[in-house]
Amino acid sequence: MDATVYRGPHEMEVEEIEEPELEGPNDAILDITTTAICGSDLHMYEGRTTIDEGRAFGHEIMGIIEEVGDGVESLEPGDRVVLPFNIACGYCRNCVDNYTAFCLNADSETPGGVYGYAMMGPYQGGQAEKVRVPHADFNALKLPDGDEHEDDFVMLADVFPTGWHGTELADLEAGESVVVYGGGPVGLMAAYSAKLKGASDIYLVDRVESRLELAEEHCDATTVNFEEEDPTEVIPEQHGGKVDKGVDAVGYQAIDGGRHSHGDGAYDKSREDPSQVINDLIGTVRATGKVGIVGVYFSSDPNPPEHVDEPGELRVDFGKLFESGLRIGTGQCDVKRYDRRLRDMIIEGRAEPSFIVSHRVGLDEAPEMYERFDEREEGVTKVLLKP
Ligand SMILES: [Zn+2]
Numbered sequence: 149m150d151a152t153v154y155r156g157p158h159e160m161e162v163e164e165i166e167e168p169e170l171e172g173p174n175d176a177i178l179d180i181t182t183t184a185i186c187g188s189d190l191h192m193y194e195g196r197t198t199i200d201e202g203r204a205f206g207h208e209i210m211g212i213i214e215e216v217g218d219g220v221e222s223l224e225p226g227d228r229v230v231l232p233f234n235i236a237c238g239y240c241r242n243c244v245d246n247y248t249a250f251c252l253n254a255d256s257e258t259p260g261g262v263y264g265y266a267m268m269g270p271y272q273g274g275q276a277e278k279v280r281v282p283h284a285d286f287n288a289l290k291l292p293d294g295d296e297h298e299d300d301f302v303m304l305a306d307v308f309p310t311g312w313h314g315t316e317l318a319d320l321e322a323g324e325s326v327v328v329y330g331g332g333p334v335g336l337m338a339a340y341s342a343k344l345k346g347a348s349d350i351y352l353v354d355r356v357e358s359r360l361e362l363a364e365e366h367c368d369a370t371t372v373n374f375e376e377e378d379p380t381e382v383i384p385e386q387h388g389g390k391v392d393k394g395v396d397a398v399g400y401q402a403i404d405g406g407r408h409s410h411g412d413g414a415y416d417k418s419r420e421d422p423s424q425v426i427n428d429l430i431g432t433v434r435a436t437g438k439v440g441i442v443g444v445y446f447s448s449d450p451n452p453p454e455h456v457d458e459p460g461e462l463r464v465d466f467g468k469l470f471e472s473g474l475r476i477g478t479g480q481c482d483v484k485r486y487d488r489r490l491r492d493m494i495i496e497g498r499a500e501p502s503f504i505v506s507h508r509v510g511l512d513e514a515p516e517m518y519e520r521f522d523e524r525e526e527g528v529t530k531v532l533l534k535p
């Protein structure tokens with residue numbers, strides 16, 4: 149079968165790989181109908197993680213169950229499901245406590261397993277025709293039969309729950325104000341979640357115009373282009389003080405906006421500042437407020453910018469953080485915590501997260517779309533692949 153395989157930095161190939169097989173009684177095989185390229189895939193694509201060459205990427209996956217192991221009880225061939233990007237066992241201490249992103253039985257270097265992802269276990273990714281689903285009863289989320297809401301439901305694998313999780317880590321409540329850093333799919337979903345939760349005033353910071361437009365149109369957000377303005381100045385000015393809550397949907401490959409730049413090029417690695425967004429959050433969220441960090445940070449970086457001495461370590465303005473009594477929540481999203489409820493919001497017409505989707509293409513176009521998404525090309529907001 150065909151899969152989108154990593155062949156080194158900036159090199160994805162569509163190659164034939166072995167079809168997945170049941171490896172245990174609790175496995176299922178999924179025939180994939182829709183999968184997506186994720187912003188977090190770009191860290192691997194750019195050679196900034198320890199992912200091996202030859203791995204298929206892809207952790208945003210939905211499709212039709214093709215085959216189930218003898219131990220699978222709740223699923224049968226023909227069922228339509230979406231998979232949380234987390235691979236979780238369902239019975240370890242963390243899973244039982246609902247922290248499925250930190251499963252202790254995921255066979256990975258750090259707690260938690262993910263399809264086709266660095267440091268998160270040996271699992272093949274789902275930018276492919278099929279994928280093996282471990283612990284299928286626990287992981288697969290059933291969807292209504294047919295093909296309705298297909299593009300909305302695939303958002304349940306990662307970006308919609310992860311955006312929602314950012315606002316949950318920040319304990320965002322109705323009537324509160326919030327700033328979201330990053331207008332990629334997760335940032336847009338965080339702003340959208342804030343709107344669904346009844347936030348009063350929503351700000352979104354990015355520099356790609358098409359992303360800012362989506363945030364204004366679909367999330368009722370006030371947007372800040374960080375290349376033009378310093379969010380730590382304009383947001384308190386516009387809002388009349390700092391905001392209540394904040395979300396980081398950028399992570400360690402943040403760009404410094406040229407305000408204290410080491411270089412000029414828009415995507416120049418020399419402009420990366422891994423602590424930029426956290427320090428900007430400290431500068432825009434009010435004393436005793438709370439911040440949710442869902443943008444990715446790694447403990448190592450095989451290919452860091454020259455000016456970053458200790459990859460994985462940050463120069464955070466901890467003095468100001470402490471002085472304002474800010475609280476911070478971090479970590480990958482425990483998708484199962486939210487996916488049922490978000491699915492039902494889609495079914496009932498309360499949420500339509502597919503507004504971020506810009507491209508629907510076949511698997512063969514994946515390498516080109518990786519390149520364009522990585523360039524943060526105008527209008528390339530979310531790419532779906534239809535194997
Ligand atoms: Zn993702």
Ligand SMILES: [Zn+2]
Pocket residue numbers: 236237238239240241242243244250251252253
């Ligand atoms: Zn577990």
